[in-house]
Amino acid sequence: MIPSSSLFDQSTMITLIEQDPVVQDYRAFFSLLDWSLVDTWEQQRSSRGRPLTHPTSAYLKAFLLRLREGLIYSTQLRSFLLKHPLLIIDFNFELVYDPCAPYGFDAEKTLPCRYWFGEKLRTLDPALLQDVLHATVSALQAEIPGLGETVAFDVKHLYAWVKENNMRAYVSERFNKDQVLAGDPDCKLGVKRSTNQEQPDGSTKEKKELLWGYGSGVAAATTSDYGDVVLAEYTQPFNEADVTYFLPLYQQCALALHQFPTHITADAAFDAWYVYQRATIHGGIAAVPLNQHGHLIYERASDGVPLCPKKLRMHPTTQFNHTYGYRSQRFRCPLLFPQPTGTPCDHAQFAKGKGCVKDVNWEQGARMRISLDRTSPLFKSIYTQRTSCERINSQAKELGIEHPRVHNGRSVANLNTLIYVIINVRALSRAISINRGLLQMN
Incomplete structure (x- = not known):
């Protein structure tokens, strides 16, 4: 309800709201959000016997205003709204009516205190x-x-x-x-x-x-x-x-x-087999730089089969479920498996009679990680799109994400x-x- 006062009647109040540039700016901004989601959530919560005072949409609009205006603290948010009482009306806060007040309500008593603004921010439903x-x-x-x-x-x-x-x-x-x-x-x-x-x-x-x-x-x-x-x-x-x-x-x-998503891209910190796995399942690639994470580098054939220190293609034997959650393939010395060839080798493991053994992650994503051509035009075109995150981070920084003033x-x-x-x-x-x-x- 639009309040009326001894100074402004309701028709005048409506005109003031319709002509206020700050109100109109926020109406245009909020019109692009789906507030029915908030209304539905609130109705479900109210039906469980939890009475609500100010609507959740009013708090959300206030917090979005805080970020847009660069207001660091809840006290600054409250002061801004007190200077723009028409926003309090338009945000649909539960007004404390006072016909003697210029706008027909007591803005100081209507707005939550600084503590409650902070508490409401903490208890908002993340879902x-x-x-x-x-x-x-x-x-x-x-x-x-x-x-x-x-x-x-x-x-x-x-x-x-x-x-x-x-x-x-x-x-x-x-x-x-x-x-x-x-x-x-x-x-x-x-x-x-x-x-x-x-x-x-x-x-x-x-x-x-x-x-x-x-x-x-x-x-x-x-x-x-x-x-x-x-x-x-x-x-x-x-x-x-x-x-x-x-x-x-x-x-x-x-x-x-x-x-x-079809394709995925990220920096080297995301170089893990399950990142590539998500891309390969859906017919794409994961454009991520290779990061050995301090492990020794050993050579592979183009199909992912490891080569022994003598550059020989190793022989696959058994598969098993690795404790890290992926399917692993064991490869053995090609001079000893599946049958000894009689060819000598000066490697220390060969002298012990068992030869070299490598257990390799054999999931599709792990094989893509090793065999992916990181010089191809497809890889480069997808990897360049990683800068979208940097631009998003820059926008978020301007909105105050880097130094949140909450506890x-x-x-x-x-x-x-x-x-x-x-x-x-x-x-x-x-x-x-x-x-x-x-x-x-x-």
Whole structure:
């Protein structure tokens, strides 16, 4: 209900709202989101006997405003809304009516306090936020043909809001990974960057840059005409390896697209057999640089069969289920299996009578990882699309993702999802504008 006051009646209030540029800007922005998802979620929650005060949609709009306006703290969000009371009405907060007030309600009493804004951010349902993000992907699919055929994966570091990340503050055990920080008990210590520094004697020493925080994994797609789109996101404490983000991101990506990506691309941190496996199942490739992870490099034939140190093609014997979850193939010395050939060999294992033995991951993805031609035009064209994640990360950084001013992991994750929603809404607005222009040309 539009309030009325001794100063403005309802018709005047409606006119003020319709003419306010800030209100109109946010109406246009919010019109690109599917609010029926929020209404349905809220109805289901209310039917379980949990009365709601302010609608969840009002809080979501307030948090999206906070990110768009670059407001770091809940106090700043509250102050902004108090300066724009027409937004409070339009966001559908439950108003505390006061006919003597200029706009017919008490804005100070209507808005939640700073603490409750923070508590509501922490307790937002992550599944609801993911549904809202997925809805933006569906809307983008309707505007961009072929979206999601190639998907790029990457992880961005985030600094937790703790004194341990402030190098000017004295902390006795700054990098003790076993401690639980008072400023944010959910954040973890991880390595942001590792470099080798040359010492005066010519040797090198590894230097690690550590931080307490989180990682924000993102799956993105790009097109030359429409730009970059977020397909999925996932937040974890910073002590988790980059490759652990892949499966959750891939699953969320498939749910959002209602199909599986054909091609995958990522940096060398994602060089794992199961990344290639997902691509090969669906007739594509995983454009990922080869990373031996410190293991010895041994030669393979073009079909993935290992060669012994004497460059001989080894003989396959038995297959078995490896403890790491993949099907493994054992290869033995070709001079001894399947029958001894009588040809001598000076290798130490041959002298022991058993010859060389290699147990090889024999899944399709593992064979693609080894046999993939990383100089081919197909590989290069797909790998260049990895930069879409870098551009998405740059947009997210401008929206404040790198330094979240909250004190727990749930709030960090929820803010991250809302940031990617904003990025997708901007992409959707751009796509609609481009398509409208194309229709007018025809």
